[in-house]
Amino acid sequence: MANGQIDEAKLQAFLGRVVGDFGAALSMPLAYIGLKLGLYGALAEIGPATPAELAAHTGTVERYVREWLINQAASGYVEYDPATARYSMSPEQALALTDEASPAYVGGGFYVVKAMSRAVERIEEAFRSGGGLLWGEHDPDLFLGTERFFRPGYAAHLVAEWIPALNGIEAKLQKGGIVADIGCGHGASTILIAKAYPNSQFYGFDNHAPSIERARAAAEEAGLSDRVTFETANASEFPGEWYDLVAFFDCLHDMGDPVGAARRACASLATDGSAMIVEPMAGNAVEENINPVGRTYSGASTLCCTANSLALGGPGLGAVATDSALRETVLGGGFSSFDRVAETPFNRIFEARR
Ligand SMILES: C[S@@+](CC[C@H](N)C(=O)[O-])C[C@H]1O[C@@H](n2cnc3c(N)ncnc32)[C@H](O)[C@@H]1O
Structure with a gap:
């Protein structure tokens, strides 16, 4: 063991944290999709809704929406009621994810994360070479996302x-x-x-x-x-x-x-x-x-x-x-x-x- 004794409780806590980060990272592109397809706005409008109802309302495919909703409920971005098998949005979730005029709006951040994630190979190379990546070379969602992220x-x-x-x-x-x-x-x-x-x-x-x-x-x-x-x-x-x-x-x-x-x-x-x-x-x-x-x-x-x-x-x-x-x-x-x-x-x- 390179650095001495392993504390099992600390190890489990750390692994739990990393698993949480895996989930968070995978939820980022799903939140981006939710914004682009209007899933949050529609759920705020028609919820509580089943996956089929949300899919029908947004012209999307129920099988994907069903999976997306589970991820979003596990992320705390939407609410799930097991008694009715319906999903909804709290007023706070709806404000932060659908109201671009609110200071609490966070939607732009998902565009920024999506665009910056696409730079990973160029940046890995820059770690070796010492070069860089110009602003204008990024995925264009960075420019839109930056505007939407900072404006509130x-x-x-x-x-x-x-x-x-x-x-x-x-x-x-x-x-x-x-x-x-x-x-x-x-x-x-x-x-x-x-x-x-x-x-x-x-x-x-x-x-x-x-x-x-x-x-x-x-x-x-x-x-x-x-x-x-x-x-x-x-x-x-x-x-x-x-x-x-x-x-x-x-x-x-x-x-x-x-x-x-x-x-x-x-x-x-x-x-x-x-x-x-x-x-x-x-x-x-x-x-x-x-x-x-x-x-x-x-x-x-x-x-x-x-x-x-x-x-x-x-x-x-x-x-x-x-x-x-x-x-x-x-x-x-x-x-x-x-x-x-x-x-x-x-x-x-x-x-x-x-
Ligand atoms: C993170 S963005 C911020 C954009 C905007 N000020 C805002 O707050 O939403 C940084 C901006 O600086 C611009 N920029 C970087 N270097 C620049 C330079 N040398 N001359 C003019 N603009 C530059 C980029 O093109 C980009 O639009």
Whole structure:
């Protein structure tokens, strides 16, 4: 025995944990299928329902739905009543899995997990070679999933808490300011802020052209195309000057040249403008990340964020970058201050000033 005596109880507890993780991992693609086929929404609407009723209502095959429901009940994602042999959804399950407008909505996460899982072979190779995997090379569900995963948190906190936490920015945007959203993806954050500040102008930049196309369509759908412009641009070269606010939502740590991005942000700001850097919640010591949030973010970081930066020869800050690594990056771009001004269980919000 390499490491001494085996404690049988500890071994059984560990094996139990791993079996739970096998079940959780296999339930992830099933939850993705449930979302795509509208199974959760239908069950919330017509439940309590038998597998046959749910299948008939959704135009799916009963044999698959029957198996899916057992997995979902064992996952705690739906309820099962043995007395009636019917499945249903509690109000909490329905809110989190079907209501995209709710801050509790988690649906986007299943798209992210599905897409990141498909990167496993490329990342295994990168462990050997030291290479990486670009954001744009992932399964496209990553882009959609990221938008859907982050939007509920932005909707709950961005306008209500994060912008008011910045130095004088809320008043500027109310009066009429100019905002750049760097690495904007599908533009969820840009559109949320634009709706809140009708006197201001907004520019979203991302170097992933398909995301910019989607963001433009979203601005059009929201009737905001006159005040919200999306352009394909690299963070270290985006156009414009005299921005009152330059924002980075969950992207600085992904970048190949985050110092260059900070430098460009600093140069583009009005004299008393601010940069807002929103980053995943992480600790300043490894042991502070040994929890479910740290598990999720370090996993996503290995499969996606760190890999994107390393693919570009970057520093690989990653999703669990410490405050001090982020500070060094941002100050390295010419900012003179960098402070944590707000936080949630899932995000750190920093403000940088020239
Ligand atoms: C995790 S996604 C976040 C997207 C969006 N900000 C959000 O919160 O939903 C990271 C984004 O950063 C973009 N990105 C990464 N490096 C970039 C760079 N150097 N210049 C511009 N965008 C970049 C990616 O294309 C991607 O859309």
